[in-house]
Amino acid sequence: MEKFVSIEKVGQTFDTKKGKFVALRDIDLGIKQGEFIALIGHSGCGKSTLLNLIAGLTRPTNGVLLCDGREIAGPGPERAVVFQNHSLLPWLTCFENVYLAVERVFGQKEGKAKLKERTAAAINLVGLDHASSKYPHEISGGMKQRVGIARALSMQPKVLLMDEPFGALDALTRAKLQDELMKICEATKATTVMVTHDVDEAVLLSDRIVMMTNGPAATIGEILEVNLPRPRDRLTLAHDPAYIDCRAAVLEFLYEKQAHVEKIAA
Amino acid sequence: MSATTMSGDFGLEQPVDRDPKEVPLGDSITSQPVAEVVAEPAKEKKMEKTAALPSGVPFGEKFNTFLRAVLPPTLGMLILIGIWYVATHKGGSIPGPVQTWDAAVTLFADPFYRNGPNDQGIGWNILSSLQRVGIGFGFAALVGIPLGFILGRSAFLSAMINPIISLLRPVSPLAWLPIGLLVFKKADPAATYTIFICSIWPMIMNTAQGVQRVPQDYLNVARVLALSEWKVVTKILFPAVLPYMLTGIRLSIGTAWLVIVAAEMLTGGVGIGFWVWDEWNNLKVEHIIIAIFVIGIVGLILEQSLILLAKKLTKESS
Numbered sequence A: 001m002e003k004f005v006s007i008e009k010v011g012q013t014f015d016t017k018k019g020k021f022v023a024l025r026d027i028d029l030g031i032k033q034g035e036f037i038a039l040i041g042h043s044g045c046g047k048s049t050l051l052n053l054i055a056g057l058t059r060p061t062n063g064v065l066l067c068d069g070r071e072i073a074g075p076g077p078e079r080a081v082v083f084q085n086h087s088l089l090p091w092l093t094c095f096e097n098v099y100l101a102v103e104r105v106f107g108q109k110e111g112k113a114k115l116k117e118r119t120a121a122a123i124n125l126v127g128l129d130h131a132s133s134k135y136p137h138e139i140s141g142g143m144k145q146r147v148g149i150a151r152a153l154s155m156q157p158k159v160l161l162m163d164e165p166f167g168a169l170d171a172l173t174r175a176k177l178q179d180e181l182m183k184i185c186e187a188t189k190a191t192t193v194m195v196t197h198d199v200d201e202a203v204l205l206s207d208r209i210v211m212m213t214n215g216p217a218a219t220i221g222e223i224l225e226v227n228l229p230r231p232r233d234r235l236t237l238a239h240d241p242a243y244i245d246c247r248a249a250v251l252e253f254l255y256e257k258q259a260h261v262e263k264i265a266a
Numbered sequence B: 001m002s003a004t005t006m007s008g009d010f011g012l013e014q015p016v017d018r019d020p021k022e023v024p025l026g027d028s029i030t031s032q033p034v035a036e037v038v039a040e041p042a043k044e045k046k047m048e049k050t051a052a053l054p055s056g057v058p059f060g061e062k063f064n065t066f067l068r069a070v071l072p073p074t075l076g077m078l079i080l081i082g083i084w085y086v087a088t089h090k091g092g093s094i095p096g097p098v099q100t101w102d103a104a105v106t107l108f109a110d111p112f113y114r115n116g117p118n119d120q121g122i123g124w125n126i127l128s129s130l131q132r133v134g135i136g137f138g139f140a141a142l143v144g145i146p147l148g149f150i151l152g153r154s155a156f157l158s159a160m161i162n163p164i165i166s167l168l169r170p171v172s173p174l175a176w177l178p179i180g181l182l183v184f185k186k187a188d189p190a191a192t193y194t195i196f197i198c199s200i201w202p203m204i205m206n207t208a209q210g211v212q213r214v215p216q217d218y219l220n221v222a223r224v225l226a227l228s229e230w231k232v233v234t235k236i237l238f239p240a241v242l243p244y245m246l247t248g249i250r251l252s253i254g255t256a257w258l259v260i261v262a263a264e265m266l267t268g269g270v271g272i273g274f275w276v277w278d279e280w281n282n283l284k285v286e287h288i289i290i291a292i293f294v295i296g297i298v299g300l301i302l303e304q305s306l307i308l309l310a311k312k313l314t315k316e317s318s
Helices: A047-055 A096-106 A112-125 A143-155 A170-186 A198-204 A241-265 B002-010 B013-017 B018-025 B034-052 B058-089 B097-109 B122-153 B155-168 B174-183 B187-212 B216-225 B227-267 B273-282 B285-315
Strands: A003-018 A019-034 A038-039 A064-066 A079-082 A159-163 A191-196 A210-212 A221-225
Touching: A003 A047, A003 A191, A019 A047, A019 A191, A019 A221, A038 A047, A038 A198, A047 A079, A047 A159, A047 A191, A079 A143, A096 A112, A096 B187, A096 B216, A096 B227, A112 A143, A112 A170, A143 A159, A143 A170, A170 A198, A191 A198, A198 A241, A210 A241, A221 A241, A241 B122, B013 B034, B058 B097, B097 B285, B122 B155, B122 B187, B122 B227, B122 B273, B122 B285, B155 B187, B174 B187, B174 B227, B216 B227, B227 B273, B227 B285, B273 B285
Parallel strands: A038 A191, A038 A210, A079 A159, A159 A191
Antiparallel strands: A003 A019, A003 A064, A210 A221
16 A cells, blocks of 8 residues: 655754754654554654654654655644643633634635534544533543544544643543544544554554654664454453564563663663 | 743843732643643632631631731731821921821812812822823833734844843833933923833833743644634734733833833923922922822722733633
């Protein structure tokens, strides 16, 4: 299948007070349409940097990133981002937060009634109809993150980028949102890249897991194909040998191969 | 990087953070802690409400809280008046509290009389001072707030204009008065212009700093959505900067009220500052003391009403 997102020879160097800091080097990755990719690695390995590059929020020092055959020159609504800390605007209600995105993407073609319909549909998709008119500070962390997802999905992006979207949530809420996300991705066939540091999350959700080496000058260490049939169920998978193998492979990468590097770096 | 240099040049970390009442306003716009910061006061409010319920709380306790709130300020005032009384009761040039009170009663019996341009009631004097402050202050807001936005958004312009602001800000607004007289050829607009000059700095600086402190997360949202500059300003920058702007406005009005008295002493006409000077020429010292109280009370009302406004606006927007 053709690559939908293509990352070619990408490197990222930051200028710091102590001189140049090489965050990423030689990243080569192709992502197929509809694929779910997890980026996993220890903290400071440049996962979020890579995600920001795909989002277009930062520009690479070397190499090129393509999305749907065109170079990624900056951020845009066709590559929606779900931010780590939800980043909802506190002075807008949940509905208004989503509406802001919908209006931006569809406002020129569609009337207000249709835009409101879209907004309501996106909020319904994440199961927050009842909280639509609430302000972000009136709802829980999990709900905020769901509004963030609704905002991203409402734009009907070509690529959905998620930066540790469930990192700040408790385990139960996280599991619930993972299940919801799986359903949503199945229904929308969204191409998704998710940064995570949670091994179970990566194996459960992804088609491929991109494991990154430790920084500085991090790159892709291994890529693991997760050949588990969908729809996936976390309870049955817990005893599935293929699932256990995948999990073990990621753990081995993180805690044996890369743990060693971390010691040297530290 | 530019944020640190700018705040360094301005040196206005203090005005923004000085007032503890401002802290929740500032905090409410930082992104991540919003949940905790805003949620907690809400809980507290509930608790306060239950605590203030009249049914469960015995009268004695309610009376105690009332005493605790009212007693210290009253006592302070009484001591002040007491010292004043003791210091003046043997006679001398400064009138005591009783004489001042008597003078105040006659003065406020008819605050809005008019006996020609130089002899008007105290009400007119206060109102015309307030009018000057209002006009000068309004123009300062019209110019200062947009300028603050521009400086906050453009690192180049802020680097260009910051040194000028740093140079002019410490200058007493009264030093500008002769220039105003020269330009406007009249006392009244010259005084208003002085107010404009002194009000504009806090507004520019606080607005610019507010713009620079808008959390990067919100700006990233704007970038991912590719919002138009107009949407960025109305939906993200303005609400995020509002608390800072209101701090700037509050600081400005305080300074403006300080300056107007001095400016009017120099320019004459009608106004509380001129009135003080006029009463000094008439040697009505008790009227000067009354004026001091009046100026203090008006300043207090101005400041408190702006704090109230800030609370109301930020509650609605957060």
